[in-house]
Amino acid sequence: MIEKEKRRIKGKDKEKKEAGKDVEFTFYAPERTGVYLSGEFNQWDTRSMPMKKDKDGVWKIKIRLSPGRYEYKFFADNQWVEDLPGAEPACNPFGTKNYVVQVK
Numbered sequence: 001m002i003e004k005e006k007r008r009i010k011g012k013d014k015e016k017k018e019a020g021k022d023v024e025f026t027f028y029a030p031e032r033t034g035v036y037l038s039g040e041f042n043q044w045d046t047r048s049m050p051m052k053k054d055k056d057g058v059w060k061i062k063i064r065l066s067p068g069r070y071e072y073k074f075f076a077d078n079q080w081v082e083d084l085p086g087a088e089p090a091c092n093p094f095g096t097k098n099y100v101v102q103v104k
Contacts, residue, residue, distance in 0.1 A: 020064040021103050025072070027084070030057025032076045037061050039072030039098075046075040071098040 025037050030053075037049040041063065051059040051074075059074075071090050074081040080096065087099040 020066050022062050023065050023101060023103060024060060024062045025051070025074075025101075027051065027059045027074050027076070027081070028057060029059060029076060029081075032059070034078075035059040035074055035076045037063070037072060038075050040070050041065060041072070065101075065103045067103050070101050070103065072101060073098055 027035055029035060032053075035051045035053070036046055037051055038044050038046050042048050049061055049063065051061040053059050059076075071092070074084070082096055084099050088101075089097040090100050092098045
């Protein structure tokens with residue numbers, strides 16, 4: 001009976017892990033001193049997801065997201081980043097751009 005319970009718990013843990021996907025966000029900005037990820041997944045909080053800068057000046061953060069479409073932006077040195085080359089843009093109600101990540 002205990003063995004069945006252990007298998008059931010392990011199965012639930014596996015389901016939880018598979019419910020989301022690790023997504024890495026990167027931003028090249030060697031001159032910046034502080035960069036945060038902000039978006040729909042953290043209610044646009046500009047301080048809850050600090051990114052770490054590597055030796056090449058690339059800021060990175062990896063977060064787990066459920067499948068879906070999410071809008072996001074980077075908040076660097078107390079300013080929104082308005083230009084992300086290669087990122088899919090989305091207009092926002094403030095007349096600026098957010099960016100889109102699709103998680104499958």
